[in-house]
Amino acid sequence: MTRTSGGRLAAAIIVGVVALPLSGCLYAQIPADPPAVDGPTSTPVPSDEPAEDGIPATMSFADGADLPSTAYIQWGDGLLFDDGWKSVAPDDGNGGWTDGTIDDTCTARFWQGLASDVDMTPGDDEVSSDAVLAQVVGGTTSASVTLLATTVQLGYQTGGTPLVDARQLTGTRDGHDWSITARAFTATGAGVFVIVDCVGGDVDAVFDEIVEKNAIIITP
Numbered sequence: 001m002t003r004t005s006g007g008r009l010a011a012a013i014i015v016g017v018v019a020l021p022l023s024g025c026l027y028a029q030i031p032a033d034p035p036a037v038d039g040p041t042s043t044p045v046p047s048d049e050p051a052e053d054g055i056p057a058t059m060s061f062a063d064g065a066d067l068p069s070t071a072y073i074q075w076g077d078g079l080l081f082d083d084g085w086k087s088v089a090p091d092d093g094n095g096g097w098t099d100g101t102i103d104d105t106c107t108a109r110f111w112q113g114l115a116s117d118v119d120m121t122p123g124d125d126e127v128s129s130d131a132v133l134a135q136v137v138g139g140t141t142s143a144s145v146t147l148l149a150t151t152v153q154l155g156y157q158t159g160g161t162p163l164v165d166a167r168q169l170t171g172t173r174d175g176h177d178w179s180i181t182a183r184a185f186t187a188t189g190a191g192v193f194v195i196v197d198c199v200g201g202d203v204d205a206v207f208d209e210i211v212e213k214n215a216i217i218i219t220p
Contacts, residue, residue, distance in 0.1 A: 054220050059156050059164040064125035067187040074112050078213035105201030115191035128184035129167040132191045155215030164216045177203040
């Protein structure tokens with residue numbers, strides 16, 4: 001079965017091996033006392049699209065436990081043909097690629113694959129998502145990340161409805177506004193993350209656009 005355009009089938013790779021443009025400076029940016037974050041103002045409504053065999057209609061952290069171990073998890077290709085986006089770095093063959101806004105103010109680095117070097121907690125996608133964030137950031141622990149990260153939602157399946165729970169860190173440094181958003185799927189050992197990095201752009205608006213246009217696609 002063809003999964004996505006551009007051959008984005010992810011091999012089993014170690015998350016920490018991925019060369020991240022912001023690594024090495026992120027940990028110093030994490031505040032000792034994170035600001036309070038208001039909870040969501042409304043609960044997303046599940047899509048009317050029928051669920052595929054064995055795939056939950058929503059993907060909260062708890063829903064992840066219901067995934068079959070054979071489920072294939074990947075980012076969609078919603079930005080590939082979007083006039084507001086362009087390719088900055090093509091698929092590297094290891095589950096990573098970077099897209100950028102057409103005005104060059106923001107980039108979004110995506111990764112998908114088997115998180116084989118992350119110390120996942122079986123059956124706990126939330127804690128394991130923090131472990132993925134800790135691996136991406138470097139120089140910290142998942143317990144420290146848990147104190148600072150917030151829960152957000154990524155788009156789900158072809159409708160792009162925000163139904164995939166994920167964990168997110170945000171920060172600002174040297175004119176860059178950034179966010180790192182990750183989700184682990186302990187039932188399959190897989191993970192995804194996206195790093196949004198903006199200079200002069202609206203990092204929150206770009207993240208919202210990713211949620212709408214570049215959903216997480218899960219197939220049996």
